[in-house]
Amino acid sequence: MPLSRFTVLDLTRVRSGPLAVRQLADWGANVIKIEAPEAVDGSKGMGGERDGSDFQNTHRNKRGITLNLKEPEGRKLFYALVAKADVVVENYRPDVKARLGIDYESLKAINKGIVLASISGFGQSGPYARRPGFDQIAQGMGGLMSVTGLPGQGPVRAGIPLADLSTGLYAAIGILIALLERDVSGEGQWVHTSLLETQIAMLDFQATRWLIDKERPGQAGNNHPTSIPTGLFRARDGLLNLAGGGESMWRRICAALELDDVVDRAEFSSEGLRSKNRDALNAVLQERFIQNTVSHWVTLLNEAGVPCGPVYRVDEMFADPHVAALDMRLPVHHSRLGPLDLLRSPVSLSRGERRAEPTPERGEHTDAVLKEFGVTAEHIASLRAQNVI
Structure with a gap:
């Protein structure tokens, strides 16, 4: 060996x-x-x-x-x-x-x-x-x-x-x-x-936020502290985990969710503004995600190249077919x-x-x-x- x-x-x-x-x-x-x-x-x-x-x-x-x-x-x-x-x-x-x-x-x-x-x-x-x-x-x-x-x-x-x-x-x-x-x-x-x-x-980037930027990190819950929109959203039958930071990812999300009237809103037009207006942005996405199931959104968004997935308990994680294949x-x-x-x-x-x-x-x-x-x-x-x- x-x-x-x-x-x-x-x-x-x-x-x-x-x-x-x-x-x-x-x-x-x-x-x-x-x-x-x-x-x-x-x-x-x-x-x-x-x-x-x-x-x-x-x-x-x-x-x-x-x-x-x-x-x-x-x-x-x-x-x-x-x-x-x-x-x-x-x-x-x-x-x-x-x-x-x-x-x-x-x-x-x-x-x-x-x-x-x-x-x-x-x-x-x-x-x-x-x-x-x-x-x-x-x-x-x-x-x-x-x-x-x-x-x-x-x-x-x-x-x-x-x-x-x-x-x-x-x-x-x-x-x-x-x-x-x-x-x-x-x-x-x-x-x-x-x-x-x-x-x-x-701590990695959270530590260097202080060492270099003199910014003291705080709690962000299920939201990513710097990458927006990233977090948990409630779908019709459970929780959806979304990771979508960056301009191109934001546009893919809006296209997949058919949010053409949202993508170029002034308050969401840059990553900095999306971070500043995080709560309003999350509310818009939440209104859309509740309309369908977790599996529907996972399939749709992954096909659009947007990282997302379900939130499993440990028993559910081991039952997933991909985890079984691993x-x-x-x-x-x-x-x-x-x-x-x-x-x-x-x-x-x-x-x-x-x-x-x-x-x-x-x-x-x-x-x-x-x-x-x-x-x-x-x-x-x-x-x-x-x-x-």
Whole structure:
């Protein structure tokens, strides 16, 4: 598989870290998920129930071992894995790495080619570095909640853990960049990002509206903040989602809706005026859209080259024939839970298939993995007796 030559040691928990590692696991990296032995930590921890849909989707395509990093023998064993690995990924608070002896300088001394990827809530330095990080806090401090929701409604969190998800993706990109650079330099490096940094980066044009234009973005609801007409309209049997910014798109919309008397009205004659008179423009379109069904308008407008679509609930989304054709399900068979449908990676390659293995049980592959790294059966038995594994 595309990434099968890389071995990744996964120390991550909850979502952002496991998601970063999953990007590599899906494409064949030899990912070894490291958890504390149950005798040492019997709690489920954060990340949901092990048999739950979230945990099963998040930790697929990995092999699982148990290892107690708080014990000297456990760290010694971890260092033996580091010596032959390519990547270590962790999302502890910054001070925990040094306490456990898994900071970059310590790992580099063992393997100069190692890439350490660190994910935190607020970064590796600065006044808030040691604060615990959580997606919703990053959404608030990173500006997202201030631009989400209806005008005047007050801040609203996104319906998905956007800071967690984007941090996992950025971290995976950083890991791949470091591995590509290692091909030239022969050395690994420390890759780090945080929920707050990536949430700010994900603001994109909303952030640069302030940085460059000194314009403070606000809530626009279902309207696009700068592209008009874009938003939701009520049709006869449901909601229509329309994206029609720009002069040519405006004229296509009016032609398709037979609004010849509207297209050149003075108050709608430029993008700036359409933005200024957004409410009046939306009222005109709403009066037209209520006269027919969502499917009628979706067909008509798409044929005219205007982006639009229905607004689905999750079950309706999976029932859509095009979504079915995209085949976003990743079927796996869990030895205990049976057949499961997970979410496949949205990336497709012309060569190289995705891996489809279920999430491992805690420590399911401990013996097999340690033997691959040269640990004898007798030593494994001794380590288990000491609750090191």
